[in-house]
Amino acid sequence: MLAAVGLLLRTLWFNPWLSLGVLLDAGVIAAVLLTWPASLY
Numbered sequence: 001m002l003a004a005v006g007l008l009l010r011t012l013w014f015n016p017w018l019s020l021g022v023l024l025d026a027g028v029i030a031a032v033l034l035t036w037p038a039s040l041y
Contacts, residue, residue, distance in 0.1 A: 003028040 007025040010018050 003032075 003025045007022060007029065010022050010025065
C-alpha cells in the first residue's frame with residue numbers, strides 16, 4: 001500500500017532525482033503482486 005502511494009506521489013511530482021525511488025516502488029509492487037518470495041510472508 002505504501003509503495004503504491006509513494007509511486008503515485010513520485011509520478012505526480014516527478015523529479016529526475018527520484019527515478020530510483022520509482023523503480024524501487026515498482027519492484028515492491030511487482031513482488032507483492034507476484035507473491036515473491038513466499039518465504040518472507
